[in-house]
Amino acid sequence: MLDRSAKGVFVIAPTPFLPGGALDLDSTDRMTDAFIAAGASGMTILGVMGEAPKLTEAESLTFVDRVLKRVKGRIPVVVGASAPGFAQMKAISRGSMDLGAAGIMVSPAPGLKGDEAVVSYIAQAMDVVDGPFVLQDYPQLTGITMTAAMIARMAQDQRMVMLKAEDWPGLDKLTAVRKLEAEGKMPRVAILGGVGGQFLPEELARGADGIMTGYAYPEMLVKVCQLMGAGRRDAAQDLFDLHLPLIRTEVQPGLGLAIRKYVLKKRGIIAHDVLRAPGPKMSAETAGEVDYLMGRLERAEARLAA
Template identity: 25%
Template sequence: MSLPQPLRGIIPPLVTPLSGRDTLDIAGLERLVEHLITGGVHGLFILGTTGEAPSLSYRLRRELIERTCQLVKGRVPVLVGITDTAFVESVNLARYSAEKGVSAVVTAPPYYFPAAPPELQQYIEDLVAEMPLPMFLYNMPGLTKVSFDIELVRRALDMPGICGVKDSSCDMIYFHRLIEVARQRPEWSILVGPEELTAEAVLLGGHGGINGGANLHPSLYVKMYEAAAAQDLPLTRQLHAEVMRLAGSIYTVGRHKSAIIKGIKCGLSLLGICDDQMAEPFQRFREPEREMIRERLSALGLIH
């Protein structure tokens, strides 16, 4: 499917349903894709942070790309994360994605050696030159140690292969500056990662959200986006409060940073959508945490 320019709306970062260390939960993936598309989402993003991409084998990444595209059947755009420490592997995955019908790829900075701004700019220029698909920049300094600074984004305006930025920095001043820069390229999409900031981001000119919680309750996030895009402030406030309640309920079970992905996967398991197997080094929630997630999903009205 061709990529709308700009891409707008809710594009959930899919969890990767697993049934073993290197085994895809194929039936679970099918249920998840249908759950999200039925919920009205505007695209799907696989192999991102929520998808545990760096922990997956290259073989499994390719299987996920192929099966997702087969299941989606062109109904919504599919975005694929190609972030890697090896330049050639990012290019290889992008080329494979293009062969399978993906709409765009997404890259964060390489996450082991921290690149200085001039090095990162050269890296992006080299990567764009090899891309068979439009590419989003993914700003995720909390995990990659470096940021796509505003000056680099400004220079990316002259790179035709780049189609936008996904920002997960939680820095709204940075996000506002992205919006200002992107006005020079009206076909660019500026998307936000944290769902707690999505309503504000859209009200102020952003194009949508790549929100993990949409795996669980896609229609809620779609309605919030639509209200914000229509500048309906009372409805936006109401739906934003519901999103905050979901995030505050599900992401606070467990003591570690992995609790967000564990919570989403556990919730999907309890909803009967897919297995909650985690990619190592993480492990699924044990029964006490699982029961807490069950109680909170019930309080949210998602299970009975």
């Protein structure tokens, strides 16, 4: 089970599809193997980049089951269960935990008004999940702002084991949460950054325990975490900077998942870069730009390894 000591790189996995839109379970196996081989400390599935709203409940649990069977307990798997209503949240979260998931991730529902409404919603969600709980703080998506003080209140429930910190700009909030912990005003929780990995070195320097994101070169994220942990910040930043142009390209609103799946396909990690409809399609010009960035990145890494 996930607990407050979690750290490292939790790779957010997309959901692979066949050209006709069905789940691609063979690619699911290959993708799971690739992320573990890259050094992932964990995986997160059915997250924002997992196209979860496009899946039926049965498909969601089929995908969860396939990933967990492939993982075989080697790393913890977190399942996203944010939903418009608690009935759907309960079905996905309880079903996933029964299959062997390590924890469940939920964000506040859009439209909540005021701090008390948000805190109350998360308390109810923790009762629904009734297991290790990951609080996703992603106001760019939900429109819900959670202050450090609100997070401290929610963390009093021992079931909240992790904060996925994705506010933007959010580095000062990360520092504020760690300050409240140091002052004894809240228990320490695991904090993993996000927002596509754009601020990984800074998040680690501010006290994050790692990152939860789906960048298509997770081995870089792992290496940066290792270098930062060894006190080699310049080396970590140099490596990160090589990838920043592709990270920037991958996090484009609307088109980002199409680009990420395209890169994963080119790397041989999934067989198809299909998004389930409705979804954007990459233009030939965008594909050419991504090809250029991938080639440039791989040449740069080859020079460093020489």
